[in-house]
Amino acid sequence: xxxxLTIAVIGAGGKMGMRVSNNLVKTDHTVYYSENSPxxxxxxxxxGRTLTDTDAAVAxxxxxxxxxxxLALAAVSAAVIPQMKSGSIMLTLDPAAAYAGLLATREDVIxxxxxxxxxxxxxxxxxxxxxADTFGGIAAPQDAIAAIESDDPAKKEILEAVVRxxxxxxxxxxxxxxxxxxxxxxxLVETVACMVGxxxxxxxxxxxxxxxxxxxxxxSILLGHTQVALANTLKGSNPFSDACLIAMxxxxxxxxxxxxxxxxxxxxxDKNLARMLHLDEITR
Numbered sequence: 122x123x124x125x126l127t128i129a130v131i132g133a134g135g136k137m138g139m140r141v142s143n144n145l146v147k148t149d150h151t152v153y154y155s156e157n158s159p160x161x162x163x164x165x166x167x168x169g170r171t172l173t174d175t176d177a178a179v180a181x182x183x184x185x186x187x188x189x190x191x192l193a194l195a196a197v198s199a200a201v202i203p204q205m206k207s208g209s210i211m212l213t214l215d216p217a218a219a220y221a222g223l224l225a226t227r228e229d230v231i232x233x234x235x236x237x238x239x240x241x242x243x244x245x246x247x248x249x250x251x252x253a254d255t256f257g258g259i260a261a262p263q264d265a266i267a268a269i270e271s272d273d274p275a276k277k278e279i280l281e282a283v284v285r286x287x288x289x290x291x292x293x294x295x296x297x298x299x300x301x302x303x304x305x306x307x308x309l310v311e312t313v314a315c316m317v318g319x320x321x322x323x324x325x326x327x328x329x330x331x332x333x334x335x336x337x338x339x340x341s342i343l344l345g346h347t348q349v350a351l352a353n354t355l356k357g358s359n360p361f362s363d364a365c366l367i368a369m370x371x372x373x374x375x376x377x378x379x380x381x382x383x384x385x386x387x388x389x390x391d392k393n394l395a396r397m398l399h400l401d402e403i404t405r
Contacts, residue, residue, distance in 0.1 A: 127151045128283065129182040131175060131189060131201060134161020137214055138188035139168075140258050141287035146170060148286055153178035176204050184210045184233075184283050191398055194218040199225040210280055216268070220303035221394050231271045233280045234299055236306050237288045238264040242351055262290045266306075268299045304385070307393060312384055320376075321347065 128145060132138040133154035138161070145152045146168075153173040156162050165172055179185045179201050189197050194213060202211060207229040216234045218224055224232065240261035246252050250260035257263035265288045269280050277296075285291045297305070321343065328339045352358040361369065383389050395401065 125150055126183045126279065126283070127153075127181050129153045129155060129173075129175075129178040129185045131155045131178070131185060131187050131197060132157075132161070132193075133170070133172075133188065134158060134164040135188055135190070139164060140256075141186060141188055141214075142168075142170065144258060144287050144289050150286075153182065155179075175201065179204045181206060182209055183279060184212055186212045186214070186283070186287070188214055191215055191217050195223040195225070198223075201225075202227050202230055205230050208276075210269075210276060210283075212280065212283065216299055216302040216306060217394050217397055219268075219299050221391075221398055221400070223398065231269065231273075231276055232299075233267065233269045234302055235265055235267040235280070235284045235288075236302065238266060238295075242348070243356065258288050260290070262292050263288060264293045264295060265291050266295050266297055266302055268297055268302050270299070303390060303394065307397065308384055308390055312393060 128150055130138055130142050130145065130152065133142050134156035138154075138156065142152070142154055142165070154165055154170050155173055155175040155178040156165050157175075162172055182205065185201060185205055187194060187197055187201070195218065198211065198213075198218075202225045205211065205227070208231070210231045210233050211224070212233040212235060213219055213224065214234075215236055219232060219234045226232065237257050239257045240246075240251075240254065240263045244251075244261060244263075246261060248260065252261075253259075254261035265284050267280060267284050269277050271277065281294050284294055325336075325339055325343055328334050328343075329336045349359070353361055384393070
């Protein structure tokens with residue numbers, strides 16, 4: 122994508138707003154940064170970036186990035202979309218609100234959603250900066266997922282160009298539907314993977330505090346075996362021993378519910394998103 126774009130970042134002083142802005146500022150595109158909170162405004166100005174009122178920032182933008190929390194997206198999109206120019210793209214960084222139908226829409230404004238994959242646990246890293254970048258968007262390569270509510274290849278090209286910038290360095294951009302993106306995030310990666318990560322941390326604490334194992338010994342064996350477990354199950358690198366398979370069966374019987382795969386049903390996804398977005402409070 123060689124054409125110069127005008128991009129507005131709404132919520133530029135938040136966690137994701139700062140991350141995407143740090144990459145956008147390196148480009149030749151025209152970028153406007155908008156932030157309402159005083160603390161966020163201080164973070165933006167501390168970088169030397171200039172703040173712009175939201176209405177002015179979005180007026181001529183080809184892409185408006187809503188880098189605000191999920192719970193604020195309904196109100197922010199409702200305030201922003203009337204000011205956007207026809208044919209522009211409103212881009213959110215998480216699919217929850219888009220799939221739940223909370224975003225304000227306009228017939229001549231295109232909805233796009235994207236989310237970073239984060240650097241793979243199997244990524245081959247070479248520099249200290251790459252090793253330090255566990256989130257992505259700084260030095261370690263990562264993939265990204267994107268969805269767009271348009272059949273226009275030019276709009277898809279614009280969106281991919283922006284996605285590659287804000288999450289750089291990006292290897293591949295994988296295109297899915299908004300619903301599929303919601304099935305990936307939260308169901309696959311938050312409901313399952315992040316929960317398992319928290320379970321590992323809780324098991325570590327139980328091993329140390331209840332069983333009295335020295336923390337460094339427990340941490341070392343857990344981190345090493347976590348890598349082996351992921352390599353063996355997700356890459357097929359090595360077979361587990363027969364004894365390990367028996368222990369794994371015991372773990373599944375003791376920890377996992379028989380009906381756990383229900384989380385992949387549409388009604389369970391709706392239930393999960395309703396909890397995440399506090400929809401019961403909104404409808405009261």
